[in-house]
Amino acid sequence: MWQLCCLLLLLGIQQVQAESGSILVITSSDAELYTRFSDSFEMQYKALTGKPGARINKIRLNENGQLPGSVPADTIMTVSVGTKTARAVNVLELATPVLYTLIPASIYQSLLPLTVPCARQSAIFIDQPVARQAQLAQAIFPQAKTYGVLLGPTSGRHRDTLEALAVKSDWRLVIKEVAADSEPEWKTRELVDETDLIIAINDPHALNRNNAKWLLYSAYQHRNPVIGFSRAYAKAGAAASVFSTPEQIGKQAAEFISQHEKDDRKCMTAPEFPAYFKVIINSDVTHSLGGREKDETELLKSIAEDEKVNP
Amino acid sequence: MSIQNNTFRTLARTLLYLLALTAACLEGSALADTGNTASYDEYETEEDFVGEIDTVISATRISQLLTESPSSVTIIDQAMIQASGAIEVADVMRLVPGMQVSYPTGNRAAVTYHGYSDSFPRSMEVLVDGRAIYQPSFSDVDWMFLGVVLEDIERIEVIRGPNSPLYGSNAIDGVINIITKQPYQERGTFARATAGDMNTRNGVLRHGDSIGELDYRITLNYQEADGFDGNLDSTNDDRRIKGISTRGIWNPRPSDEIDFQLGFSEGALGAGAEPTENPPPHDRDVISQYQFINWRRALKDQSDISWKTYHNGYSSTDDYRQLLSDAFDVPPEVIPFLLDGRPDQKAGYSTYDYKGHRYDTEVQYTSPHTGKLRSVIGAGARIDRFKSETLTNDNDWHDEVSERVFVNLGYRANSHVLMNLGLMGEASDQYSSYLSPRLGLNLLFNPEHSVRISYAKARRKPSLVEENFEWIFKLDDGTDYINNRLSDDLRPESLESYELGYVGYFFNRKLLLDAKVFKERTTDIIHSLIDRSAEQPFPAIPVGTSVFMNDGKRIVKGGEIMLKYQAGPRDFISLSYANMDVDVYVHRVFNKPNGKPAAFRDQDDTVPKHTISILASKTLPMGFEISGGFYRISDMAWLSDGNELDDYNRIDGRIARRWKSGASRMMLEGIVQNMGGDYTSFRDQNTFETRAFVRFSIQF
16 A cells, blocks of 8 residues: 555656756856856745755756757756857757846847747846946935946947936936947047046947956046946946846846746746846045945945836 | 077067067057957957956966966955054065065065075065066165055065066066056045054155146155164164155056156165174165156057066165274284284175166067967066175176066967966076976866966076175275185076966855965075185184085975955955975085085075964954954074074954044054064064054045
8 A cells, every 4th residue: 555655656746846847057167157146046946936856957068069968858947047058049949938147138139039929038137227327326426417328339229228317317418439440448538528427338349348447547537436337347446336146146037937937927028137236335436536435235225225116 | 498698689689679669660550549349259248247357467477367377376455464464565475375574683674485595585576566676786675675665555466486487587486566556546645654662653645646647646755663672682773764756657548558656765774783793883874766667558459568667776885894803802902913914993894885776678568368379478688787895895886787588378278278388588698598487287177266287497597796796894904804705606596396286266256265285496506605625814813715606406395375265345364374394405515625525504494384374354333443463483594694493473463443534534553563472583683572553544
């Protein structure tokens, strides 16, 4: 009799597993960035779904940027981690829905259409909404009345959002556009001359990690604070930065998939910007530029609350 | 690895001219003129948003992650400098694994890596913003006359291990690269006053501002202290030093940066009452000055070219003359019997009476950041000059003209394998040309964890003093009493180093672990040996003749580890430990009159077995912060006029409070050095007691 019970129990467990299926997490390497994301995702997913035994299959692309084997048959959702993986996964035409994570919005946009009737893919971007940077700027430097932004071919998509923000706020917006073959440094100089605060937005042709030093240097020389989008910016001389850690994006991805499963929807919801983020203040720079020295946690709380009120 | 001198020098000169010409002709290709977008990645990646900018420049002259450096590198930042409670720049070096700091006198610091040093450590290259500040005379560093104050330092990068392949012949044990803050970081006025034991009275006043595209800072500093209170022989080792320095950075356009620095210091340093020389207390006067200019141009393909030129001048005047009867501690009437009938008279003989100059120029090209291969190539030329009547028995300038070419190639085979090849070729009018190579292989498990294997061969040229030494007593009647210290025909010391290292980050990069095991083998060591066969010019005063020679070898084996946990900008704990064993095979005498082979000298105690440092800092509410350091060096013998010293522990503590008032920021610090029992520094007479200081800073 007990053998029969065991057999039924085993079949029951298998049935539950078959129903729940497994999640496939694909990365391009075992860099700490990806590991931190994956570990956070796994922990949060298991906690949220109440399925500590849920299977998370983690695989890494091979040297040629391809999947090392076939996708496990019971995969119900694929999580693509990072830009390189996104490019590889995009051409695979997987049968499962795909959640792209740790990628810039511009990459997602270039790979996939943002709006389709019933999307089988979605994303959690790594870049912050520009409104968040603007809110941070306003909180620390309320005296700044002219915000400057350098936009290039990639970041140009933010123009409408920025202009809408400027209309709603009491600051004026100055945008300098950098074409793919023009000189970002001179545009930077014009920008710092004409404004009193800079919102840094990444763009391979306008503002990137290679030429950020020049913006930070020029802005500081003109006593213009820069509001950055990564920890490195604040470290290198920006007055403050807003950014998300891989753990925070991992947590959001887990919540996204768990909700998707709960809703039992066929279609994926729209891509999201990071819901969880951190604020870092470079107190030396902020002080010397006459900014309000605020507590980072308090700032974060106030930005988050403001986003709830004005989504 | 000797090569034809003429061929080499021609090559060095050609390359120098070629690079200089390239720099001059790049008018049309600068970044600003044509844009710099060509080689940027066309698309964004996640690295743009999470990429750390944790860079090290010194090890390869290329900005590099610690995990990709071919050498072990310790970075001491401003937060660590502040937390250490250091009053002198040299004291900060205690935080580097395997480094020992000592004070032969209260106004002279000796900093050495892996021990084996006298009061003139001459195997470390020390740079301030790329300017080599070791002196051409003794090849050592006068830490009291660096021309930079603690407050202006942005960070110090210390390459632990030979780096001659990139920095030349004095970098045989390592490189200390002191990087000062950019003037634009130091806008406004800053003042700091320090007072405390030993009658310490230090002051710094700095002002930074800009004129158009030029950012500048001017720093005035004054330091005064009594030296060791507890020394037994009342050595006069006080100091009064005042200095002015300025740094300006001019960016006429985005592609060009011109960095210029000027500095002048003068001081009176107490001398006398040395146990071996015994002149009465008096002052020697030191003047130190430098002029430096570095032009850097960013090119359109993200490469850059730079050209720096500088001059260092240093003069130490100690013309105190003493009666021979006092110097030899005999009645005046005895002197004629000792010195062939000459009457008692005054003589000058200080080792600190000399002048030196260095003129240096260097051109460097750094290849673009992209692609698998990164390279740095450069060439330089240098003139070192030295003059001292008492040390060389003449009043002539002793010059050495040298040229160098260097290259560092970093090849990234894939994301896991990085190879670094460094090669320096040096030629001078004094020695055969030679090459110093370094080969490093970094295996990266991922960007946060790497294992490193490296091999390097480095050289140290004899200093101008070692090369030309002939120490004399210059008598008032114009005759010389040669103190029988001479120089043989010297060749450079040679060091071979093997290293296996690991660098890893943990806990979201908050914890850094840097560990290595190494073996270093130094041959042709330059040191002084006793020549018992030498003639005694005045047999009544038998003085052992000693001669600087190449002799013997030294093998140091050991391991070093450094851990740093950084919880916040001023909340951290840093721990370093070095464990070393040394075998030294050098002779005391190089010939024995009876024909017996000379015995090896026991110098295995010249490298301490254990060197430990721990530094912790914690911020508290209300603007308070507390920090403390623990330092331990086991038994160690300092060479020459140093002594064999017992192990010691030293505990330093600091409590500080920061606050602001209007637009001003202030900090008050209480610092206690060596809170435990006394310890001995460098020689038995120097007792380091507990010292307390108060320091106040204001920025507005």
